[in-house]
Amino acid sequence: MAHPSQHGMQIGDDRAAARKGLPLRSVLLAVGVFYVAAALLNGVRIYEETARLPYGRWRTVWLAVAWPLDRLSAMTRLDRPRAWMERHLAQKELDQHAK
């Protein structure tokens, strides 16, 4: 078993000294792709959960933000993998989201 760290900063400092990682542009590209893909894969569920917020100004704002994600996610059918996993693997009861 690895010996516990004597100083918690060691790992980060060593990896920084060894210049581990990617250039900034690549990282921002990866993060951007992540956000877009995650939004498309989860857009429908994000909208459903937003619709459960208490009624009020914030719910209206968040629904306005989530609605395009919901539409895009459903149109591209990228919401289906998560729905399938929830239904068949996680055995969750899914809300019937009224379109």
Added chain:
Amino acid sequence: MLFPTVSFALFFMLVLGLNWALIRRPALWAWFLLASSWFFYGWWDWRFLGLLAASTIVNHWGGVWLYRTRGARARHAWITGLIVFNLGLLGFFKYYGFFVQNAYLLASRLHIPCSLPLLDVILPIGLSFFTFHALSYVIDIYRGEMTPAKRMVGFGAYLAYFPHLVAGPIVRAGDILPQIERPPTRLEPIDIGRAACLILVGIFKKMVIANSLSARMADPVFAGGAAHSAPDTILGVYAYAVQIYCDFSAYSDIAIGLALLMGLRFPINFDAPYFSLSLQEFWRRWHISLSSWLRDYLYVPLGGSRCAPWKIYRNLILTFLLGGLWHGAAWTFVLWGALHGVYLALERILQPFVRTAAAFFGVRSGTGAGRRWPTWIAHGLARLWLFQVVCLAWIFFRAQTWDDATRLLGALTDWKGAVTLWTGINLSVLAIGFLSQFLDGQRIARVWDGLARLPPVVIGLIAAAVLTVILAFGPEGVAPFIYFQF
């Protein structure tokens, strides 16, 4: 704003972009870090921004004047004042109610009047953490181990930096301030492999494992309702032990990963603590930032290990008593700390006997006067024993009241009751949570580096897919992290 929520994701997307846009102008970047962190904190409760601002101003200027003061007596007065200020803040917001409650209790038992005002004091989130940050800053200046921050905005950004603000890690000013005052350039590589793994593993540990352990086993056992048999109680306690590890290490992992994406390095906070062979080792692996803080600012000033044996034991018990109290204003936390302190003292007392026994059974060197035991058996037994000791203490940590704790201890004698929690899925979740310790430290550095070798688009897609799987298996909504209450 909890980490694994849509609102935080939007916040971080904006902050990440602006972070790298402004980093070439360090002065403006520091203001941006401060503003974004205060926004994050204010989202919880804007009323406590004043507290954070006051702590920033007092500790920064206190540190500056402390640094410039030459006479020993004057410096001592300054540091005493700053410690009193910081502990006073913590004491009032966190312990006033506890103090008054116990004063009334004591007064009623002694039949004397007590007229302390009963105030409903709200505990500001993150107070315990940023108070310890501030204390380490001023004490390090007093000890001559660091110079004050060049500008108050830099200190303010260190104190309030949103990844670590509400639940740690308790980062030292000496580790972070240099990074804020000389920020990374846009030419330096960002450790995206490690960052992505830490964030995703953290979300998995929190949303899938910790929440499942809590809902399936820990909460039903610790709730004050139906009695559980001994096997179920044991499983519930084990589940809590793994839940709190997954919950807290998840927060630390996500905080470290987010900071990495913004170009800053944090210390690790957990290193497979339940694989420890002794309680001493456990505290070098569990909440490393807190245990090292207690060691450097409490245990060592009390005399540490460089004094008479009875003083060492006293220092250990006192340090852990206060460490327990730091976690919460309740006697159960104090008792939890006391149990750890007493056991650590016992470990020291029994150390020579343990070494003799180990040598006799040939455990360490493979030779000895007695039978030979493979090291892995001895280590396995030691780890198993240590886990039981830690779990016993967790009963007091998790129990809401002394009665709850004693009820649970009583339940450990009921071996005839129904066993309902030992199901395949419960044991699987527990095992996965326990084994997730293998992801601590740099045990999976090859995975980090392998991920970083992939094209950026592929990294993003893989991360999104993994997150989707995690969300599919996680519960609806996000429960707060356990350490938010401290």
